[in-house]
Amino acid sequence: QSVLTQPPSVSGTPGQRVTISCSGSSSNIGSNSVNWYRQLPGTAPKLLIYTNNKRTSGVPDRFSGSKSGTSASLAISGLQSDDEADYYCAAWDDSLNGGVFGGGTKLTVL
Amino acid sequence: QVQLQESGPGLVKPSETLSLTCVVSDFSIISSYYWAWVRQSPGKGLEWIGSIFHSGYTYYNPSLKSRVTVSVDTSKNRFSLSVTSVTAADTAVYYCARALSSLVAGRRDYYFDLWGRGTRVTVSS
Numbered sequence: 001q002s003v004l005t006q007p008p009s010v011s012g013t014p015g016q017r018v019t020i021s022c023s024g025s026s027s028n029i030g031s032n033s034v035n036w037y038r039q040l041p042g043t044a045p046k047l048l049i050y051t052n053n054k055r056t057s058g059v060p061d062r063f064s065g066s067k068s069g070t071s072a073s074l075a076i077s078g079l080q081s082d083d084e085a086d087y088y089c090a091a092w093d094d095s096l097n098g099g100v101f102g103g104g105t106k107l108t109v110l
Numbered sequence: 111q112v113q114l115q116e117s118g119p120g121l122v123k124p125s126e127t128l129s130l131t132c133v134v135s136d137f138s139i140i141s142s143y144y145w146a147w148v149r150q151s152p153g154k155g156l157e158w159i160g161s162i163f164h165s166g167y168t169y170y171n172p173s174l175k176s177r178v179t180v181s182v183d184t185s186k187n188r189f190s191l192s193v194t195s196v197t198a199a200d201t202a203v204y205y206c207a208r209a210l211s212s213l214v215a216g217r218r219d220y221y222f223d224l225w226g227r228g229t230r231v232t233v234s235s
Contacts, residue, residue: 002155035221037156044205044225045148045156051219088156092211092220098171099146099158099209099220 003028004089004102011108017077020105022089024070028100032092034072036065039086039104048087049074081109112137114206114226122200122233128193132206132226139182140164144209145189146222147180149202157202161209162189196233203228 005023012018022034036049047056049065052072062078072091076083089102118130132145139145147159160170162180170178174193182189193200207222 032217033219033221035219037222044228045222046225047221047223050221050223056223090156090158090221092218094218096172098169099161101156101158104155 002103003093003096003100004091006087006089006102006105008103009106009108011110012076012079013110014079014081016079017075018079018107019076020074020087020089020107022072022074022102024072024091024100026070027095028070028091028093029067029072030070031094034065034067035090036074037088037090039088045088076107079109083107084109112208112224114208114224116204116206116226116229118204118229118231120230120232122196122231123235124197124233125195128191128196128200128231128233130191130204130206130229130231131188132190133186133188134208135187137208139187139189140184142210144169144211145180145182146207146209147191148205148207148222148225150205150228151199151202154202159191159193159204161211198233201231201233203230 033051037045038048039045052067053065093100113135122128144161146161160180177194179192205228206226208224211220
């Protein structure tokens with residue numbers, strides 16, 4: 001059971017906008033910044049969004065992150081087939097004094 | 111180009127100790143970054159194991175703390191992971207990563223900006 005809660009899967013059609021939610025608590029998302037990682041099958045995760053809404057170099061502006069209270073979201077607009085991947089949210093947890101991840105969301109482009 | 115490379119045995123027997131090393135290339139481990147281990151069990155999500163600063167200061171996942179040690183060797187620009195008394199539940203792909211940790215206006219920003227390719231470890235007799 002992950003500390004941060006994400007939907008197991010989301011899907012959309014090419015060109016559509018999808019959002020992936022990430023729910024936490026006052027000790028993690030509520031107190032600290034949220035980051036997002038993308039993982040393609042058989043490869044290591046890669047940092048996508050950091051400090052709530054900053055895109056890593058090379059990440060198109062179709063990807064955006066936001067945070068409100070104890071929840072965060074990753075939005076992907078203009079969906080493309082190569083956006084298919086697993087997406088993970090993460091944050092520091094003050095109670096655990098360590099990093100925590102969401103369970104991951106598999107994005108399928110129909 | 112900065113690279114992280116994990117190495118270690120791919121098969122460990124139950125109750126024994128799992129030991130992995132991560133060599134950092136083209137970047138000094140003596141920097142403002144932390145160095146971390148993250149694992150992913152088959153078909154599952156990511157789990158943070160622990161982090162170390164070049165000074166030796168460590169943070170550990172409370173659920174693993176009693177069995178985990180992360181150490182650093184600055185002379186060889188590498189850091190290591192040791193997990194004792196392993197069981198099948200420790201079977202996973204283990205990643206090493208570079209972590210940035212900063213505190214701004216009371217909020218901690220902690221993320222992994224660079225990852226190794228991962229090494230698969232199976233616990234089995």
